[in-house]
Amino acid sequence: MQAHPTTLNEWLSRLEAMHPKAIDMGLERVARVRDALGLRFDCPVITVGGTNGKGSTCAMLESILLQGGYRVGLYTSPHLIHFNERARIDGEIVGDAQLVAQFEAVEAARGEVSLTYFEFTTLAIMRLFMEAGLDAVILEVGLGGRLDAVNVIDADVAVVTSVDIDHTEFLGSTREEIGFEKAGIFRPGRPAIVGDPLPPRSLVEHAEKIGADLWLMSRDFNYSGDKQQWNYGGRNMRRNALGYPGLRGANQLLNACAALAALEALRDRLPLGAQEVRSGLALVELPGRFQVLPGRPAVILDVAHNPHAAATLSQNLGNMGFFPYTYAIFGAMADKDIAGIIAQLKDHVDHWCLTDLPLPRAAKAADIAEMLEDAGVTPRNEPDAERSIRCFANPAEAYANARSRAGENDRIAVFGSFLTVAGVMEARKSEYH
Template identity: 40%
Template sequence: MRFNSLPQWLAWQEKLHFTEIDPGLDRIRAVWQQMYADKKLPFRVVTVAGTNGKGSSVALLASILSAAGYRTACYTSPHLLRYNERIVVDGQPATDLQICEAFDRIDTARGDVSLSYFEFATLAAADIFCRQDIDIAILEVGMGGRLDAVNLFDADIALITPIGLDHTVWLGDTRELIGIEKAGIMRAQHPVVCSESSPPSTVIEIAHQLAAPAYIAAKDFTYQSQSDVWHWQNKQYQFDALPHPALLGCYQFQNSAAVLQVISLLKDSGMTKITETAIRNGLQQVRLAGRFQKIDGPVTHIFDVTHNQQGAENLAKLLREISCEGKTHAVIAMLRDKDSRAVFDALLPVIDNWFIGGLTGDRGQSAEDLAAGLQGKIANDRVHLQDTVEQAYNTAAEYAVTGDRILIFGSFHTVEAIMRHIPEFINEPLSVSA
């Protein structure tokens, strides 16, 4: 084995390929064929693409399927605190040993083929899942869809969550262009579920070209939410008085509704153990760190990985819905390829003070550059700059008094940095909506 520890493997992978992002399937396909000859996986696959709601949708699907008694695997990215979070079977992250052994098999098979960090992760997940006798895998696309490494594997069902403007340099600068990339996860004559009631027309056009049955929110499945329950129906099934999903935010009904359409398709395809009881239990038991993760105390802390306009609009709405007797202080750091101005504009009405930090790394953005998005929009005494996000948090904590709340957001890197900075928050239970 080339290395004996997971950190050694990951440090090597970060420098192995000439660029961090290199879309395309030729390299990963060549290595997979060396490992398994045929890319067809020995279990069902649901592939999830989209701009926002992917992580929540994966978590909801996995929770329901596990509650139904199916051996369920998830591949997601990025991770918050440990790389192992990316590769999960039955709710348990893969061990360092499992991942290192998978990396060794990949390294042996690749020969002189150069693989990116994400391609190594995707192959490792598929390799581990093939050795775990699972029933179904839920694969989250990293970026786009058509050329993403996850798209090496054929989806039995494709789920496309809401599409917004993100990664525009790679995917295009309109929803229609981005829709083409997301639609790349579809397979001919296999169903696609769209969380949006009005997905980009390109998504519908490609589904039609592939003869892929398309199930569109508000057309092929609908839901109604009430204060303490919600109702869902399509042509085959109706579920009344369901418990709210245990993920905060009214937008989680949109995610959950699409997930239940996927569930109904899986039931119709033979996964008959998925009962209404399993659906109810799955909705109540779902957990997901870093998605409006609320930790109560004298000063409430909220962790959220939101980093684009659509996500920021959802976040602003949720902050309005959840009352706060004091002020809301935002601790933010972002990658420089994100549209920070659009994020600021969405959240300006609900934030009292901004504490801006810098992120290190090739894609990190300095506090000064990030703060330019606020220039001229609010008074200077409401904006506080620090070199690092940890320093920005420390300043916010000094300002906050009992009854206030601190929102930490802008990137997975931002949330990770503060969770590590305040380790007592790492193992806090996730909040459950009432």
């Protein structure tokens, strides 16, 4: 018999081995343990599902509600470095001891019921939130929606950010099949916010069939704006002269719109002023997505475009083990703290491939090169130099150069603006087709 775990890492190791499947779709087991735990919330619960944009939307909801002075619990997955990142209370990552106490409670309540790692930890974090006396709880769906462990809680408002092809082995191979799975988080008579501008018919039909209060982008809420600011228009309220969200990305206005629609639907229970919304959008942060692509040399994609995200990336790079050389492909917007990003990462990088980006507000590669030299990075640019700085017109050219120079045991870290990462991803697609 295995000894009872006492530390978070011991618990996590045990949970990884406890259930025969990593993913076991279905709610019957989870619901039994939920009932044994007496798990229920007195405060509003917002559940957020979708293929892309879930993390951003959750982060915006949390940020705005915190600016409103509310006590907020946020559950997201997966984590980047530490498991604790999955649970935040009042904007702070929870400690090991808090999680261990909840793991013990779930273990005591589950009896003979077998739970996956995700199911067990989801129930534990929900119980932590239930006991914390919160004003609002935000739950990010792990996979799909209908059969995801998060869905054992009836959300007061459910958001589906986007529907695209992903996790086909569990959710189906078409947007229609996947849309039906995502729609499973909707509840009769309760707001169902759809941020996808072109949602699958299956998602809309399911919402209508169960009698959910369906909010569709363009029909029930929308946005307008120019380069400086944007406006939200909902069913019964407008929010004008908003700054762009602190999360920069192609779909962040869609995500922000869905978040504001969810908050409009809850306005009687969680009222928010204009300034609280503005501040929440401006201050929102989301840790970088550390993605290591298969193959050699190792390629890491991370939208780390501020010093905080760069610090996370730095820690992750440090944890990866030894690589003879690290090549960085880096491009960023001029309004970013580029010197701060460099300070976090300069000790991990041997060869800098700096790139221009196709936006007027992007920093020029040549200007970033000067900042590197100001930070004490003084390479020589001969072909066999141990360190180098080179400038390129676009991410694809920077990536091609790094690929041509990197040995198979080296690594290439792509970071900065989402445009940097997107450009390299496009280059890789053409490389393999």
